[in-house]
Amino acid sequence: MPLMRTHSAAEGSSGSGSHSAWYLEYVPVATDAELRRERLQGKSQKKKRVWDMTEFPPERVRNFSIIAHIDHGKSTLADRLLEMTGTIARDAENKQVLDKLKVERERGITVKAQTASMVYTYKGEDYLLNLIDTPGHVDFSYEVSRSLAACQGTLLLVDAGQGIQAQTVANFYLAFGQDLAIIPAINKIDLPAADVEKVASQIEATFDLDVSDIIAMSAKSGLGVDKVLPKVIENIPAPTADRSAPFRALLFDTWYDQYVGVICLIAVREGSLKKGQRIVSAYTRTSYEVTDIGIMYPSQVSTPSLQAGQVGYVVLGMKTTRDANIGDTFYREGHPVEAFPGFEPAKSMVFAGLYPVDSADYTKLQEALDRLTLNDASVSVARESSNALGQGFRLGFLGTLHMDVFRERLEEEYDASVINTSPTVPYIVRYTNGEEKIVRNPAEFPDIEELAKVGALLEPMVMGTLIFPAEHLGSLMDLCGAHRGEQVDYTYIDDNRVMMKYRLPLSEILTDFYDQLKSRTSGYASFDYEETGYDEADLVKVNILLNSKPVDALATIVHRSHADRVAKDWAARLKAVINRQLFEIIIQAAVNNKIVCRESVKPVRKDVTAKCYGGDITRKMKLLDRQKAGKKRMKTVAGGVQLPQEAFLTLMKGK
Numbered sequence: 001m002p003l004m005r006t007h008s009a010a011e012g013s014s015g016s017g018s019h020s021a022w023y024l025e026y027v028p029v030a031t032d033a034e035l036r037r038e039r040l041q042g043k044s045q046k047k048k049r050v051w052d053m054t055e056f057p058p059e060r061v062r063n064f065s066i067i068a069h070i071d072h073g074k075s076t077l078a079d080r081l082l083e084m085t086g087t088i089a090r091d092a093e094n095k096q097v098l099d100k101l102k103v104e105r106e107r108g109i110t111v112k113a114q115t116a117s118m119v120y121t122y123k124g125e126d127y128l129l130n131l132i133d134t135p136g137h138v139d140f141s142y143e144v145s146r147s148l149a150a151c152q153g154t155l156l157l158v159d160a161g162q163g164i165q166a167q168t169v170a171n172f173y174l175a176f177g178q179d180l181a182i183i184p185a186i187n188k189i190d191l192p193a194a195d196v197e198k199v200a201s202q203i204e205a206t207f208d209l210d211v212s213d214i215i216a217m218s219a220k221s222g223l224g225v226d227k228v229l230p231k232v233i234e235n236i237p238a239p240t241a242d243r244s245a246p247f248r249a250l251l252f253d254t255w256y257d258q259y260v261g262v263i264c265l266i267a268v269r270e271g272s273l274k275k276g277q278r279i280v281s282a283y284t285r286t287s288y289e290v291t292d293i294g295i296m297y298p299s300q301v302s303t304p305s306l307q308a309g310q311v312g313y314v315v316l317g318m319k320t321t322r323d324a325n326i327g328d329t330f331y332r333e334g335h336p337v338e339a340f341p342g343f344e345p346a347k348s349m350v351f352a353g354l355y356p357v358d359s360a361d362y363t364k365l366q367e368a369l370d371r372l373t374l375n376d377a378s379v380s381v382a383r384e385s386s387n388a389l390g391q392g393f394r395l396g397f398l399g400t401l402h403m404d405v406f407r408e409r410l411e412e413e414y415d416a417s418v419i420n421t422s423p424t425v426p427y428i429v430r431y432t433n434g435e436e437k438i439v440r441n442p443a444e445f446p447d448i449e450e451l452a453k454v455g456a457l458l459e460p461m462v463m464g465t466l467i468f469p470a471e472h473l474g475s476l477m478d479l480c481g482a483h484r485g486e487q488v489d490y491t492y493i494d495d496n497r498v499m500m501k502y503r504l505p506l507s508e509i510l511t512d513f514y515d516q517l518k519s520r521t522s523g524y525a526s527f528d529y530e531e532t533g534y535d536e537a538d539l540v541k542v543n544i545l546l547n548s549k550p551v552d553a554l555a556t557i558v559h560r561s562h563a564d565r566v567a568k569d570w571a572a573r574l575k576a577v578i579n580r581q582l583f584e585i586i587i588q589a590a591v592n593n594k595i596v597c598r599e600s601v602k603p604v605r606k607d608v609t610a611k612c613y614g615g616d617i618t619r620k621m622k623l624l625d626r627q628k629a630g631k632k633r634m635k636t637v638a639g640g641v642q643l644p645q646e647a648f649l650t651l652m653k654g655k
Contacts, residue, residue, distance in 0.1 A: 051295065051303040054272075056128040058241040058309035063267070064232050065132040065147050067175060068157035069165035069526060073187040077157065077219035077228070078116065078131060084225060085118040085129070087297060115253070115265060115311060116298035120229050127233055130295075130311040134171075145174055146326065150252050150267040150311055153181035153236030155228065156207075160186045160194035160216070164202045164493060166465045166528035172207055181236045182207075185215040190223060202494055239269075241308035246335040247271030247279070249306075251328040256371045260292070262318035263300075266330060267311050270337075274305045279316070282329040282339040288316035324374060348380045348396025349460060349506055349531065351440045352403055353421035353553060355392030361417065362391050368414035369393060372406070379406060384441065386553045389419060394441055397423075400510055421553050425506045428458040428534055442555035445541045448593055458534040459559075460506040463488065466517070468525035470496045475520045483508035484559065503532065507558070542567050544574065545588040545595075568597045575599040 066074045082088045118129045132147040148154065154175045158168055175182055184203050189196055200211040215231060217224030253265035273279065273293060280287050292315035294302040306312045318324055329339040356365045373379045380396035397403040400423060410416045427439045429446060432455040439445055446454055464485070466476060470492070477487070480502045490500035509529065517525050540563050544554035554574075558566050567589035574587050578601050585601040612620050 051301065053128075053295075053303050053305050053307045053310060055126070056307065056310065058243070058307075059238045060125060061128045061130070061239055061241075061309040062153070062232055062236050063130045063132075063151045063239055063309075063311055064236050065134050065144075065151045065154045066157055067134050067144060067148075067154050067171040068187075069159070069162075069167040069171075072157050072159040072162070072165075072168075073219045074134065074157055077155075077187065077217075077225065080219050080222055080225045081131060081228060082116060082118060082298060084229070085120050087116065087118045114298070115296045117295040117311070118297075120233075122230060122233050128310065129229065129232065144171060146252050148175055148178050148180060150250065151180060152239055153183065153232070155183050155185055155232070156203075156209075157185050157187050158199055158203060160189045160196055160199055161191050163195075163199045163497065164206055164467065165526035166467050167526065169206065169465060169467075169499075170528045170530070182209065183215070183231055183235050184209050184211060185217065185228070187217060187219050189216050190218040190221055198494060202497075206493055239309035241268070242270050243272055243308045245270040245308070246337055247273055247330075247332040248337045248340075249273070249279075249330045250340050251324070251326060251330060254324045254326065254374050256374050260315050260317075262316070262324045262374065264314050264316060264318070264324060265296075265311070266306075266314055268306050268308050269340075270308050271332070272305055272307045273314070273332075275302075278333040279314075279330045280333050280336075281323070281325070282331065282337075283325045284323065284328075286323065287333050288318070291315045291317055347531070348378070348398065349425060350397045350399055350403055350423045350510060351426065352395055352397070352423045353384065353386065353389070353392055353419075353441070354395050354407070355386065355389040355419045355421075355553075357417040357419055359390045365393070365416050365418065368410055368416045369395075372410060372414065376406065378402070386443075387551075389421075389553050392419075396440070419553075422556055423510055424557060425460050425510065427460075427539060427557060429454055430456040430458060439557070442541055442557050443552050445539075445555075445557055451592075456536050457539045459537040459539065461532050461535050462504055462506050462509065462529040463532045464502045464504050464509065464527060464529040466498075466500045466502065466525060466527050467493070468498060468500075468521050470498050472521045472525065473498055473500075476500065476517070476525065479513075479516055479520060480504065483513055484561075504529070505535075505537065505559070506531070540592050542570070543590045543593070544570060545586075545590060547586050548588070550590075563591045564596055567591055571597050571599045575601055580604045 066077060068074050079088075083090045114132070116131050118131060120127050120129055130150075132151060134144045134147050156168070156172060156175070158164060172182070184207070186196055186199050186203075188194060196216050200214055203209055203214070204211045215224060215227050217227065219225060247268070248270040249266040249268045251264050251266050255263055255265075257263050273290060275290050275293050278287055278289050292302055293304075293306055293312065294300055295306075295310070295312040300313060303312070306314075314330075327340070329337070331337045354365075354369075356362050369381055373381055378398050379402075382394045383391070384394040385391050395403075395406070397406060403420075403423060407418065407420050410418060424440065424442060427445075429437045429439055431437075431453050433453075437444070464480075466480075468476060473490075477500075480487070483504055485502040485504040485508070488501040488503055490498055493499050506529075509527075514527060517527055538560040539557055540560050542556050542558055542563055543550045545551070554570075556566070556570075571587050571589045578585060578587070580601055580603060582604055584603045587599040587601065588595050589597050612623070
């Protein structure tokens with residue numbers, strides 16, 4: 001096998017802590033013939049091998065995840081590790097193998113945390129390594145927190161060109177809070193803009209981690225990837241597990257298979273489990289027979305058993321989503337154990353209405369939501385009805401990207417045609433008598449008469465973390481100030497990068513904030529946030545009226561200082577997307593029942609005089625007058641205005 005010299009800039013450097021020594025690597029490059037031979041051998045080995053999980057005692061098991069900011073190379077590194085351990089054959093087409101969803105491949109982001117088991121030989125012994133590739137966007141941090149619960153350590157990946165970003169900080173503290181071993185690593189060191197020493201000093205200063213022996217690599221080319229797994233085995237502790245104790249396992253993920261029903265991903269903490277045994281859910285007290293059991297390699301591979309310390313899947317014959325509860329504890333029938341504390345439920349911070357385009361598809365949409373929410377436990381679902389759109393659902397999400405991806409998955413995976421209303425956040429209405437009500441839908445906002453009994457209106461606040469080049473400091477302070485932000489802190493994480501903290505209303509960052517952040521910094525800024533409670537605010541409801549009739553699905557709640565601007569903006573947007581109809585459409589926007597602006601969509605005129613060839617003009621005028629009278633009757637009797645899906649989508653783009 002030929003060798004390829006990748007870098008020579010560091011020749012002559014020495015010393016165990018020298019960062020420049022990281023650049024000197026020799027990487028074996030496989031020929032096409034060798035790749036084909038390995039691929040064939042891999043296929044034949046997978047067919048023949050029957051996994052005996054008793055060969056891997058807890059001391060030779062490592063459960064770890066990869067966490068990083070979005071697009072820092074987590075999924076690519078997972079591909080290289082799977083190739084290096086022979087889990088998948090080496091192939092140039094291996095791109096984001098663990099990103100199995102269509103939306104993940106199209107967008108180039110990880111949405112669902114995926115698990116893959118690998119076997120790696122280290123110092124003459126086989127180790128079972130369970131890798132969990134996690135999302136990097138703030139909206140999917142719940143996926144990260146659940147994945148970390150099944151791990152004893154994590155690999156913190158940082159881009160050598162971009163350095164520490166906002167989600168890098170958030171993910172570090174998620175892992176640090178669960179007392180996990182953290183291995184820092186720098187990726188993309190082969191890029192022209194890479195600065196390994198600078199990024200290493202950022203990691204050391206920000207997280208107080210030892211970077212004297214940091215892993216520097218390029219997941220895309222494979223440079224330095226061979227150092228990762230030895231570090232994992234040496235630095236991440238083995239799971240604390242007892243095979244002789246009664247069986248106890250944590251359920252940390254589920255998904256739906258149309259042939260076998262619900263598939264559960266479990267982390268076995270104590271004892272062992274075999275096919276055919278019966279286990280009980282500590283939450284529902286329901287007993288199930290284990291019909292299939294195995295590991296993700298990286299797809300499902302059946303095994304005779306799962307042992308303490310290992311991670312794998314079980315099929316229990318669950319048919320409905322109500323049976324599977326993330327964070328549940330399973331134990332052997334007749335051998336009850338103490339349940340795990342489970343997970344703190346994800347708090348939905350963005351709510352939107354979801355309605356079928358055709359009301360006859362309501363049941364089909366409900367079934368699709370049941371199956372998709374099984375795969376995404378952070379989405380809350382409640383039924384609701386709208387005068388304009390009929391029966392539908394009010395869904396709660398962790399953020400707007402989460403909402404957008406969920407809707408896309410619903411349409412692609414379940415062929416559901418839906419209408420998505422504008423997103424809102426949960427507000428609290430505090431009455432003078434001390435009672436409180438949470439408002440998740442603008443239709444629930446107090447009307448004019450009820451407002452007299454309201455003592456205070458409260459909106460959710462977040463602590464935002466922004467990391468960006470120092471030259472954009474003034475521009476971003478202006479951006480945060482325009483969105484009613486209050487500066488809390490700012491520090492320099494190196495010579496030219498600033499980390500700034502702002503307290504902001506959640507409603508202000510829902511729509512156009514992130515787009516403006518990227519445009520003002522040419523894409524170099526990153527943003528992350530966490531909720532920090534509620535503050536009082538002067539809130540009003542903006543209603544949209546079409547031909548004097550309010551459309552509840554288009555209503556929204558905003559701060560009074562933005563009300564007139566939002567009302568005029570939305571009226572203008574609707575005028576641009578509503579199709580002309582046979583009668584005039586009057587678009588009005590009202591703030592607390594006071595009309596503040598008006599637009600109109602001119603009617604379509606049918607040529608009723610087309611068959612008049614010459615003759616007296618009075619004949620044509622009679623036809624036109626009859627047409628005008630007919631349009632008035634149509635407007636009075638029919639009344640309804642047909643709204644295209646674009647009318648709802650255009651209002652989701654920003655206030």
